[in-house]
Amino acid sequence: MSLLSVRDLTVKFAMRDGNVTALNQVSFDLARGERLGIVGESGAGKSITGFSLMNLLSSPGYIADGTIQFQGQDIVNLPDAKMRNIRGNRMAMIFQDPMVTLNPVLTIGQQMVETLKAHRRLSKAEAEQIAIMKLRQVYIPSPEERLMQYPHELSGGMRQRIVIAIVLLLDPELIIADEPTTALDVTIQADIMELLLELCQSAKVGLILITHDLGVVSQMTDRTLVMYAGRIIEAGSTREIINDPQHPYTQGLINALPQQTAPGQRLKQIPGSMPSLTAVPKGCPFEPRCAFATDVCRSTPPEIVRHAHVEVACHEVNRLHAPQQEGQSA
Amino acid sequence: MTMSANETPLLELRKLEKRFELDQGFLETLKFRGGKFVREKRDVHAVNGVSLQVTRGEALCVVGESGCGKSTVARLIAGLLTPSSGEIHYEGTRIDDKSRHDLLPMRKKMQMIFQNPYASLNPRMTIKQALEEPVRYHNRALSRGDVEAKVADVMQSVGVDPSWMGRYPHEFSGGQRQRIAIARALTVDPEFIIADEPISALDVSIQAQVLNLMLEAKEQRGLTYLFITHDLSVVQHFGTRVAVLYLGSVCELSDTATLFENPKHPYTKALLSAVPQLKDDKPSHIRLKGEIPTPINLPQGCPFQSRCAHANARCMSETPRPLTQPDGSMVACHGVEEDRLLS
Numbered sequence: 001m002s003l004l005s006v007r008d009l010t011v012k013f014a015m016r017d018g019n020v021t022a023l024n025q026v027s028f029d030l031a032r033g034e035r036l037g038i039v040g041e042s043g044a045g046k047s048i049t050g051f052s053l054m055n056l057l058s059s060p061g062y063i064a065d066g067t068i069q070f071q072g073q074d075i076v077n078l079p080d081a082k083m084r085n086i087r088g089n090r091m092a093m094i095f096q097d098p099m100v101t102l103n104p105v106l107t108i109g110q111q112m113v114e115t116l117k118a119h120r121r122l123s124k125a126e127a128e129q130i131a132i133m134k135l136r137q138v139y140i141p142s143p144e145e146r147l148m149q150y151p152h153e154l155s156g157g158m159r160q161r162i163v164i165a166i167v168l169l170l171d172p173e174l175i176i177a178d179e180p181t182t183a184l185d186v187t188i189q190a191d192i193m194e195l196l197l198e199l200c201q202s203a204k205v206g207l208i209l210i211t212h213d214l215g216v217v218s219q220m221t222d223r224t225l226v227m228y229a230g231r232i233i234e235a236g237s238t239r240e241i242i243n244d245p246q247h248p249y250t251q252g253l254i255n256a257l258p259q260q261t262a263p264g265q266r267l268k269q270i271p272g273s274m275p276s277l278t279a280v281p282k283g284c285p286f287e288p289r290c291a292f293a294t295d296v297c298r299s300t301p302p303e304i305v306r307h308a309h310v311e312v313a314c315h316e317v318n319r320l321h322a323p324q325q326e327g328q329s330a
Numbered sequence: 331m332t333m334s335a336n337e338t339p340l341l342e343l344r345k346l347e348k349r350f351e352l353d354q355g356f357l358e359t360l361k362f363r364g365g366k367f368v369r370e371k372r373d374v375h376a377v378n379g380v381s382l383q384v385t386r387g388e389a390l391c392v393v394g395e396s397g398c399g400k401s402t403v404a405r406l407i408a409g410l411l412t413p414s415s416g417e418i419h420y421e422g423t424r425i426d427d428k429s430r431h432d433l434l435p436m437r438k439k440m441q442m443i444f445q446n447p448y449a450s451l452n453p454r455m456t457i458k459q460a461l462e463e464p465v466r467y468h469n470r471a472l473s474r475g476d477v478e479a480k481v482a483d484v485m486q487s488v489g490v491d492p493s494w495m496g497r498y499p500h501e502f503s504g505g506q507r508q509r510i511a512i513a514r515a516l517t518v519d520p521e522f523i524i525a526d527e528p529i530s531a532l533d534v535s536i537q538a539q540v541l542n543l544m545l546e547a548k549e550q551r552g553l554t555y556l557f558i559t560h561d562l563s564v565v566q567h568f569g570t571r572v573a574v575l576y577l578g579s580v581c582e583l584s585d586t587a588t589l590f591e592n593p594k595h596p597y598t599k600a601l602l603s604a605v606p607q608l609k610d611d612k613p614s615h616i617r618l619k620g621e622i623p624t625p626i627n628l629p630q631g632c633p634f635q636s637r638c639a640h641a642n643a644r645c646m647s648e649t650p651r652p653l654t655q656p657d658g659s660m661v662a663c664h665g666v667e668e669d670r671l672l673s
């Protein structure tokens with residue numbers, strides 16, 4: 001049995017001017033100890049995917065269709081009290097915005113102790129000892145002093161690490177990490193990644209890593225999902241996707257990296273921008289920006305099918321994926 | 331990048347220091363020492379004697395460990411914090427001792443983009459209202475329709491659908507919000523932008539779009555940047571010079587190409603080695619061992635000493651001063667000075 005199994009997950013937002021679809025039939029599985037990366041355009045629905053898994057979508061957003069099974073249990077229709085027990089305890093999310101987790105009027109110590117005591121029978125002193133240990137694990141220097149500080153007194157990267165420490169407090173089985181290292185410098189990022197990697201390997205924690213850093217995805221994950229306009233457009237082993245991307249969007253993404261262009265030169269940006277949710281084209285969502293689009297791309301949304309070593313949603317993948325594009329080497 | 335001696339730098343920081351009080355309440359400062367109560371105040375030494383010059387038209391990138399004082403430097407320059415000591419000069423005029431009111435004309439020339447996209451937009455203002463304000467301010471003669479067209483242009487330039495201008499920030503994703511904040515800073519037509527990790531929240535293709543936009547503004551309007559980031563491939567691409575900060579002081583300052591070809595400070599070397607690579611899956615970075623120092627108790631001697639593989643007795647006791655190297659870079663390291671670091 002897989003740790004997590006998501007089928008045809010569809011999320012909508014009820015808006016003044018009608019419903020918009022933020023997630024469109026998203027399906028994937030995650031085994032215990034497996035590390036899955038989610039990358040994709042800003043606004044593609046990566047964070048919304050995380051919120052849905054945690055059952056934290058708030059109005060006007062709602063799950064319109066699909067199932068989410070966590071250890072064989074359907075959690076879409078779980079009563080609030082049951083879900084609260086799973087959340088934080090067995091699955092936990094590191095939010096993109098640290099202030100979702102952190103309460104500005106409580107000290108770091110108060111919040112960590114409270115979180116622990118909500119789920120475990122511990123004295124304040126015991127809880128503080130655990131808090132200090134977890135802060136040390138995420139490389140916060142002088143953790144004893146930091147416990148007495150308020151979130152606004154800490155640097156962006158420290159806040160991010162404290163959120164990670166809070167998530168680790170209860171030893172969850174599934175961690176959803178939404179851009180967990182964006183505010184960290186590379187040396188600490190490397191240490192935090194090693195810590196997460198270690199948790200996956202020794203404690204068999206399942207990890208969903210949402211990030212735009214392809215280097216991090218490449219070093220951290222076994223499999224990757226590429227999202228665009230609410231859909232999965234490419235899925236497969238991380239190595240295959242990085243070395244030999246099939247979808248024109250994924251190819252464009254890798255080509256846009258600064259390493260692919262000489263310093264100071266214009267970067268190879270993908271022309272145009274992702275359609276907003278109120279204006280998704282009726283065919284392939286990437287079609288308006290795609291150099292390979294044909295009539296069928298304009299009229300029919302592509303199904304996700306197996307191609308080469310990955311799964312990809314593109315009508316033209318056979319034609320397009322002839323020889324390697326130039327400038328692919330790092 | 332050379333700086334002619336007679337040209338006034340756009341921005342100059344002189345021995346800038348910032349300390350934050352750690353213990354605010356009276357009771358918290360009481361400590362039991364040697365059998366009696368004493369009052370002991372502790373400070374966070376966030377910035378410790380930073381001296382820097384920014385020349386017109388350059389993009390000075392600031393990199394360094396989380397918590398080393400990058401945002402604090404940015405906030406000091408933007409006038410959001412007052413230095414504990416030291417001076418800030420803008421176009422030859424001292425600005426750190428001026429009142430908010432006296433700084434008003436300066437504020438238009440200088441724009442700041444904040445680190446957290448969730449904090450940079452007013453949650454109660456629609457995107458249209460947020461963008462209209464600066465457009466109006468600078469073109470008082472524009473008609474309503476023209477203002478709206480300009481706002482639509484601005485949104486388009488950062489890849490956000492203009493038909494969403496009536497919506498509130500919470501209806502946008504993190505990256506979309508950050509792009510709007512960047513667009514807002516650019517509409518004011520500033521001459522100097524302080525950008526605190528402006529693109530860390532953006533995916534690669536949007537990063538490319540925003541970096542291209544910022545590069546264009548630099549080339550066409552001669553915009554000057556102080557650019558804080560931890561993404562070294564962005565530094566390499568965008569920066570003309572790089573300042574590496576460690577525990578509130580500059581440990582290496584160099585032009586970008588030199589820094590990447592020939593990093594000298596042991597911390598800079600560790601930093602460059604830790605960049606995750608796309609194609610190899612075996613991380614091979616220089617692990618920094620030892621106790622991570624804290625700005626609450628600054629270490630004696632070199633700030634990097636506790637994690638440095640090359641530290642000796644002198645490093646433990648004497649703080650290294652920044653010294654100019656033959657290739658023009660500045661490095662604060664006894665090991666480099668004594669030429670005893672083998673790379």
Ligand SMILES: Nc1ncnc2c1ncn2[C@@H]1O[C@H](COP(=O)(O)OP(=O)(O)OP(=O)(O)O)[C@@H](O)[C@H]1O
Binds near residue numbers: 501504
């Ligand atoms: N409350 C809301 N009302 C309407 N639309 C929303 C709301 N919250 C999010 N959206 C829309 O849902 C889409 C997906 O958002 P999500 O936050 O999942 O993006 P993301 O992939 O995480 O992007 P980023 O990389 O920028 O964080 C976006 O286009 C956003 O505009």
Ligand SMILES: Nc1ncnc2c1ncn2[C@@H]1O[C@H](COP(=O)(O)OP(=O)(O)OP(=O)(O)O)[C@@H](O)[C@H]1O
Binds near residue numbers: 152374396398401403
């Ligand atoms: N208002 C404040 N009160 C107390 N301490 C503060 C305050 N603001 C910042 N600090 C402290 O100053 C130090 C430097 O913080 P700063 O935000 O400048 O770091 P940074 O280099 O921007 O880090 P990051 O990369 O994580 O954003 C940190 O130790 C932080 O805790």
Ligand SMILES: [Mg+2]
Binds near residue numbers: 046047048178504505
């Ligand atoms: Mg997001």
Ligand SMILES: [Mg+2]
Binds near residue numbers: 400
């Ligand atoms: Mg910062």
